[in-house]
Amino acid sequence: xxxxxxxxxxxxxxxxxxxxxxxxxxxxxxxxxxxxxxxxxxxxxxxxxxxxxxxxxxxxxxxxxxxxxxxxxxxxxxxxxxxxxxxxxxxxxxxxxxxxxxxxxxxxxxxxxxxxxxxxxxxxxxxxxxxxxxxxxxxxxxxxxxxxxxxxxxxxxxxxxxxxxxxxxxxxxxxxxxxxxxxxxxxxxxxxxxxxxxxxxxxxxxxxxxxxxxxxxxxxxxxxxxxxxxxxxxxxxxxxxxxxxxxxxxxxxxxxxxxxxxxxxxxxxxxxxxxxxxxxxxxxxxxxxxxxxxxxxxxxxxxxxxxxxxxxxxxxxxxxxxxxxxxxxxxxxxxxxxxxxxxxxxxxxxxxxxxxxx
Amino acid sequence: xxxxxxxxxxxxxxxxxxxxxxxxxxxxxxxxxxxxxxxxxxxxxxxxxxxxxxxxxxxxxxxxxxxxxxxxxxxxxxxxxxxxxxxxxxxxxxxxxxxxxxxxxxxxxxxxxxxxxxxxxxxxxxxxxxxxxxxxxxxxxxxxxxxxxxxxxxxxxxxxxxxxxxxxxxxxxxxxxxxxxxxxxxxxxxxxxxxxxxxxxxxxxxxxxxxxxxxxxxxxxxxxxxxxxxxxxxxxxxxxxxxxxxxxxxxxxxxxxxxxxxxxxxxxxxxxxxxxxxxxxxxxxxxxxxxxxxxxxxx
Numbered sequence: 137x138x139x140x141x142x143x144x145x146x147x148x149x150x151x152x153x154x155x156x157x158x159x160x161x162x163x164x165x166x167x168x169x170x171x172x173x174x175x176x177x178x179x180x181x182x183x184x185x186x187x188x189x190x191x192x193x194x195x196x197x198x199x200x201x202x203x204x205x206x207x208x209x210x211x212x213x214x215x216x217x218x219x220x221x222x223x224x225x226x227x228x229x230x231x232x233x234x235x236x237x238x239x240x241x242x243x244x245x246x247x248x249x250x251x252x253x254x255x256x257x258x259x260x261x262x263x264x265x266x267x268x269x270x271x272x273x274x275x276x277x278x279x280x281x282x283x284x285x286x287x288x289x290x291x292x293x294x295x296x297x298x299x300x301x302x303x304x305x306x307x308x309x310x311x312x313x314x315x316x317x318x319x320x321x322x323x324x325x326x327x328x329x330x331x332x333x334x335x336x337x338x339x340x341x342x343x344x345x346x347x348x349x350x351x352x353x354x355x356x357x358x359x360x361x362x363x364x365x366x367x368x369x370x371x372x373x374x375x376x377x378x379x380x381x382x383x384x385x386x387x388x389x390x391x392x393x394x395x396x397x398x399x400x401x402x403x404x405x406x407x408x409x410x411x412x413x414x415x416x417x418x419x420x421x422x423x424x425x426x427x428x429x430x431x432x433x434x435x436x437x438x439x440x441x442x443x444x445x446x447x448x449x450x451x452x453x454x455x456x457x458x459x460x461x462x463x464x465x466x467x468x469x470x471x472x473x474x475x476x477x478x479x480x481x482x483x484x485x486x487x488x489x490x491x492x493x494x
Numbered sequence: 495x496x497x498x499x500x501x502x503x504x505x506x507x508x509x510x511x512x513x514x515x516x517x518x519x520x521x522x523x524x525x526x527x528x529x530x531x532x533x534x535x536x537x538x539x540x541x542x543x544x545x546x547x548x549x550x551x552x553x554x555x556x557x558x559x560x561x562x563x564x565x566x567x568x569x570x571x572x573x574x575x576x577x578x579x580x581x582x583x584x585x586x587x588x589x590x591x592x593x594x595x596x597x598x599x600x601x602x603x604x605x606x607x608x609x610x611x612x613x614x615x616x617x618x619x620x621x622x623x624x625x626x627x628x629x630x631x632x633x634x635x636x637x638x639x640x641x642x643x644x645x646x647x648x649x650x651x652x653x654x655x656x657x658x659x660x661x662x663x664x665x666x667x668x669x670x671x672x673x674x675x676x677x678x679x680x681x682x683x684x685x686x687x688x689x690x691x692x693x694x695x696x697x698x699x700x701x702x703x704x705x706x707x708x709x710x711x712x713x714x715x716x717x718x719x720x721x722x723x724x725x726x727x728x729x730x731x732x733x734x735x736x737x738x739x740x741x742x743x744x745x746x747x748x749x750x751x752x753x754x755x756x757x758x759x760x761x762x763x764x765x766x767x768x769x770x771x772x773x774x775x776x777x778x779x780x781x782x783x784x785x786x787x788x789x790x791x792x793x
Contacts (some may be wrong), residue, residue: 140607223573309602335642337593338641338642339641339642342635342641342644343627343634343635343641343647344637344638344640346620346624346628346636347628347636349617349619349620349624350620350628352618352619353617353619353620355580356611357616357617358600358616358628359579359599359603360577360579360603360608360609360610360689360692361576361600361608361628361629361694362600362601362608362631363600363628363636364598364673365600371638448754487674488643488674489675491618491619
């Protein structure tokens, strides 16, 4: 009886629909891609990269700056610039830090992430990065086209000139209702998620992947068998970083603007959360983890919001301003519970997690 | 040590080694007929402590050479230096005629000088088979550019796997090929590490305390494998504490104390050397006591 009463307090369609929608939307794609890259770094190579956001920023800013500065070849070349910038960042981090023990990489990556964010917002770079304002509309000033128009209109087969505000109600449920640009980006994004998952999976199941996993287990053992550990770690850092840069690029294509506060360290931690939730070193773990991350976050938010609005929770305890924080607290509780009862994550192998105790 | 079947004193290789070594002068730094490793003036200091200070040392090809010495004699440090896992303060050494001093550890390994570790480094979250496959050198599929082209490395992978199966068979580990290496016992890990090193087809294998922490029943089988290596023409260099083990299987013994080589010789020669006895048991006036051969002469 109590349970039914409680159910009556909720608008079930929103309670399930809003988080479901979030779990297929662009933020999930962005986190999934970031987690796939991080999975190669941490799950397979054992690199403690605590600065995934640096690679995302490299992708985003690299593309946005190249585009606004009018790089010849337009948006595709701008994307390649974003990827190249992430490779440069990987080399900058990797060459000094990968020669040292793992913890140093953690320190360097978290620092580089912050260095990039703070540099991007500095006044000195205002003509390039837009400083604290960022690049609010990413426009190629020379050719008078915006990134948003290119992706949203020119190159979008779903865009309808007769009916520019047309939206698509996928599955006719009203839950998955997206406009043409969002849906187009989601299709590209999910295709990339699948592609990158398969790419990483094929890499780690090749002899190359065997070496990389050996490095994760014990660098010295790999070295004693004649493997150039440094070179493998650098390769892994570059590939995973480039996948992170793709995440950043997708996010910027969606937002149509780039600003330094999008790259705060918490993004890195959320991506870590996604990876751990889904299960490090598993094939689809990063993707499932990212989807569950956003689902849970939105679910808790929606549930608390409905309870507060319907006065099931008194205002003196939680009011509508607290919801954003409550959802993060719940996320932390969930993660702690997961670590206790399912340390391998949802898709990880239990045997492997237990073997950790050496 | 009561020599069981595995310690076969009449093996042809052992006799050949004994014959060869009979001509060698049992002195620190003596010349060998056919050296695989030559070490010159290698030193390594940790702060004020001279951990390794080896003037000259030659290691004979095709035999089992043991490094012995009391705790803190610098055996493992010397091993680390030779294999590029630590950098010496001074010194050079040649492996098979090539200068390898100062080379990166993986390059030294690629040249055919492969080591194992005192604390076994089995790769726990990989299967025993993957551990083995990792050992094979020059794998095309280990290059990033080929890794995605399965066709480019499938054939080599099959060959490598075949070799791994053979070696696992020889080490009686075939039944655990698909187990995680972390589930193996300490002794089995030592076996795995040795088998994995063999996948690299080394010319010289350096075993750092291969018997440490292994239960006595398995020691015999491990010893058998070490001897089999020699019989197959691999040069073996190993560090060990247990004198019984050493006397049983080594062809030549190098005694280290306080970082330097204080004696060399066949097991019989070394066991009668006064310097060696002093180093192990300790004397009032330390290892610089006297000539050191008096013990042997007195017999």
